[in-house]
Structures are given as structure tokens and as C-alpha cells.
Amino acid sequence: MQYQEAKDKFISTWGSLGSLWGINKAMAQIQALLFISTKPLSMEEIMDELKISRGNTSMNLRQLIDWGIVSKTIVAGERKEFFTTEKDVQELARIVAKERSRREIQPVIKILDEVSSIKDDGSEKTKELIKQTKALHELTETMDAVINKLVNQKQNWITKSVLKFFK
Amino acid sequence: MQYQEAKDKFISTWGSLGSLWGINKAMAQIQALLFISTKPLSMEEIMDELKISRGNTSMNLRQLIDWGIVSKTIVAGERKEFFTTEKDVQELARIVAKERSRREIQPVIKILDEVSSIKDDGSEKTKELIKQTKALHELTETMDAVINKLVNQKQNWITKSVLKFFK
DNA sequence: TTAAACTTTCAATAATTATTGAAAGTTTGT
DNA sequence: ACAAACTTTCAATAATTATTGAAAGTTTAA
Incomplete structure (x- = not known):
């Protein structure tokens, strides 16, 4: 080629x-x-x-x-x-991750929070809605926290994270 | 509501x-x-x-x-x-991550590998193409490895990964 | 201050992607 | 073997998203 x-x-x-x-x-x-x-x-x-x-x-x-x-x-x-x-791939990845968190993940977290906070009227379907959206809310918040943690770790964050995972 | x-x-x-x-x-x-x-x-x-x-x-x-x-x-x-x-959010996240890796990330890794392996003809622009696509290849492979590592860690992988990051 | 050099905006249009619905296909009970 | 119950397929159409290009806007040099 x-x-x-x-x-x-x-x-x-x-x-x-x-x-x-x-x-x-x-x-x-x-x-x-x-x-x-x-x-x-x-x-x-x-x-x-x-x-x-x-x-x-x-x-x-x-x-x-x-x-x-x-x-x-x-x-x-x-x-x-x-x-x-930006020519540095790691810095590029940091910027993209940060922006996607801000633009897409945070708004979703807000809505999942609202939906999972409705009053429990005792019915089975309401309980299921609350339970499932709460679980999703928690997962999304956790992932967003991980992303932000990584993202604020300027120097060589990818390499560092890999070291942690593979040790 | x-x-x-x-x-x-x-x-x-x-x-x-x-x-x-x-x-x-x-x-x-x-x-x-x-x-x-x-x-x-x-x-x-x-x-x-x-x-x-x-x-x-x-x-x-x-x-x-x-x-x-x-x-x-x-x-x-x-x-x-x-x-x-699937009702378990963590299992759901595992499946999605795995599928996206297979469907989207792996094919890109292949192409980045091909492109970054062209013969260095000594010109500045060729050197730059090789250097930058190599960096991208490495980053993408690393991220994919992280995803797969997480994904194969069945039980509570999100929580575990968070613990590692925040300790 | 003017006009050439350049950039932005945005209504029109093209390209892409999602959706419909009815015909064709399949399965199951008798 | 038949027909009712159900699912899949796919060409036509709708909805969405991206792109164009020319007019309007801005900046700069003389």
C-alpha cells in the first residue's frame, strides 16, 4: 500500500x-x-x-x-x-471522553434520577420501574465517575489504567 | 410524576x-x-x-x-x-461492551494496523501518517483490551473496577 | 473608506436511515 | 392435508440528517 x-x-x-x-x-x-x-x-x-x-x-x-x-x-x-x-492521542481521548460525558451521559443521569424517584404506589409495575431505573441510574453514575476520574488524570491515563487492571 | x-x-x-x-x-x-x-x-x-x-x-x-x-x-x-x-444491568453492560468491541472496535484495529504498516518511503508526510496511525492503533488496542478485561470479569465488574480506581 | 479576501449562514436539496404494511412464509392443532 | 395463527420479508415511503452553494457578513490592506 x-x-x-x-x-x-x-x-x-x-x-x-x-x-x-x-x-x-x-x-x-x-x-x-x-x-x-x-x-x-x-x-x-x-x-x-x-x-x-x-x-x-x-x-x-x-x-x-x-x-x-x-x-x-x-x-x-x-x-x-x-x-x-490536537496531535496527542491520549489528550484527544481525554477531550472526547469529557465532552461525551457532559453532552450525553449527564443529561441521562438526570432523567434516570427523576424517573426512579416517582412515588411508590405499591403496584408491582411501579416497583419494577423504580427498581430497574434505579439500577440503571447507579450504573450510569458509576461509569461516568470512572470516565471523569480517568479524564482528569492528565498524564498517560490510559497506560496507568491498564497497569491497574492487569496487575 | x-x-x-x-x-x-x-x-x-x-x-x-x-x-x-x-x-x-x-x-x-x-x-x-x-x-x-x-x-x-x-x-x-x-x-x-x-x-x-x-x-x-x-x-x-x-x-x-x-x-x-x-x-x-x-x-x-x-x-x-x-x-x-436481560434484567441485570451489569450483565447488560457486559453484553453491550462485548458486542461493540466485536462489531466496531476490532475492525478498526485491523485497518489501523494495515495503514500504519505501509513502507516508510522516507518522506515527511509518510512518516507522520505512520506515526499518528501507530499511536491510534496502540490506543485503540489498549482500550479494547481494557474493555475485554472488564467484560470477562463476570461478577460485579463495574464495582470492582471502581474500587480499583478510587482506592 | 473602499474593495478584495475571506468566513459564515441558511434555505433548498440530496443522501441516508427508519418505518410501514401487505404478501409470502412458517408452524401447529385437528 | 388443511387452515388458522402467527412471523418474516422487502419494496415503497416517510422521517431524519448531511450537504450544497450563493448571499450576507466580516476583516484587512492600502
Whole structure:
């Protein structure tokens, strides 16, 4: 496999994988492109490489910036904006985990808490609803706590966690 | 909040949350309904409760069975099939984690391995592609190993893992 | 202050994904 | 062997989500 083929394969795989880490295809592809680029890229270059429109590029870059994964940089002597992504995979994983917790897990915890707190009217079905949603609430909170614990452990968190598990 | 409202809220929240654990809305809603049901439900009952068609119910039940989350049960004196879901949240989490690893993470690991193994032609861009995809490969493998370690630890794995982390 | 260079917005459209419903298929009791 | 009871399949359709492109908006250099 040559460079170009490997590059295309990586970008398209990462793109279709977006759903795994909760973002859309174009967003994931832009991130992938920046991730293997040796220098900051302009909007023009991103559009050309990925064959996507200006509007699409602009919107998805904004989302990546909102996530904290991509930053604007200035290039000496250039008027247009250039973009770079976080290059350290562990830092990247930390950011993604933190954002998903905030955006998706926390809201669910809130609703599970509400639902599992309804008044027990003594009926079997109410008891079952309370019991099951309480269990889910507890599980979700525990997982979120684990994620946040990991995430706040800046240095080499993955490696550290693995060491703990495998010892 | 009364029973019916809590039930509806739980089912719709769990449904729209499907994407978080990689399944579609109807699938997640069927699972949610079974999860808080006090008895096995027939296809008829599921259709009625969720207001979805027979075809949709049939297809999504099949997928849930493929995932290993739902099982058919026979009810004495009844000709039609009834369905139940795994009621233990930890077991449920184990199954989901295992399936997602198999369906989504493993294939990505394979591709990252291929891409990161291309011949180094000495150019800067090739070096960068190899370096970055290698890092991603390593991270993904590590995470997958952690998931599988957790997943094979049948009893109370969540609690155990938390104890390790917080001590 | 102007106009060229550049970015953002958003209504229209395309692409994708989910859902329906009726026909075909299967199983079971007699 | 038949037909009633039930389930599955799948082409058509609906709903959702992503993408385009051109107009509006912004910034900068002279």
C-alpha cells in the first residue's frame, strides 16, 4: 500500500467511525486529515482534499473547535485562517471522553434520577420501574465517575489504567 | 410524576439514547419496554405499547436477539412467542461492551494496523501518517483490551473496577 | 473608506436511515 | 392435508440528517 491509498483509507475509516465517538462523518474526516497533516491546513485545502463544500467545511470546523479538538492558528504572511488538531492521542481521548460525558451521559443521569424517584404506589409495575431505573441510574453514575476520574488524570491515563487492571 | 408519565419518559429517553450505545431508536425502545416490564411481552403487546408496525417490531426484536440482549420465551398455553430482556444491568453492560468491541472496535484495529504498516518511503508526510496511525492503533488496542478485561470479569465488574480506581 | 479576501449562514436539496404494511412464509392443532 | 395463527420479508415511503452553494457578513490592506 502506498501513501495516498493509506491516507484515503485512514480518512474514510475514521469518517465512518465518527458515530463510535459521537460525531458526524465530515467532522471526523476533517479531524483525520488534520491529524496526519504535517502542517496547519486552510479551509481551501480541507475542501479540496475531502471534496466537500465550503459551507460544510466551515460548519464542521466550528463544531470541532467547540469540542476543543481543533484550533485556529495564524500563519505568518497569510491572511486566511489555518487549522490544526490536537496531535496527542491520549489528550484527544481525554477531550472526547469529557465532552461525551457532559453532552450525553449527564443529561441521562438526570432523567434516570427523576424517573426512579416517582412515588411508590405499591403496584408491582411501579416497583419494577423504580427498581430497574434505579439500577440503571447507579450504573450510569458509576461509569461516568470512572470516565471523569480517568479524564482528569492528565498524564498517560490510559497506560496507568491498564497497569491497574492487569496487575 | 405518575407511573405512566415516568414510563413514557424512560422509554423515550432510552430510545433517543440508543445512539450512545450503538443501536437504533426502535431497538432501544423495545429493550427499555421489556426492561421495566413485570412479565414477558408478545409482539402484539410491544407494537401496541410503542405504536410501531409489526414489521418494525419483528426486525428490531431479531436484532436484539442477535445482540444477545433479548430472548424468546414460551408461555404455557400460548401459541405466540413472548420476549424478555436481560434484567441485570451489569450483565447488560457486559453484553453491550462485548458486542461493540466485536462489531466496531476490532475492525478498526485491523485497518489501523494495515495503514500504519505501509513502507516508510522516507518522506515527511509518510512518516507522520505512520506515526499518528501507530499511536491510534496502540490506543485503540489498549482500550479494547481494557474493555475485554472488564467484560470477562463476570461478577460485579463495574464495582470492582471502581474500587480499583478510587482506592 | 473602499474593495478584495475571506468566513459564515441558511434555505433548498440530496443522501441516508427508519418505518410501514401487505404478501409470502412458517408452524401447529385437528 | 388443511387452515388458522402467527412471523418474516422487502419494496415503497416517510422521517431524519448531511450537504450544497450563493448571499450576507466580516476583516484587512492600502
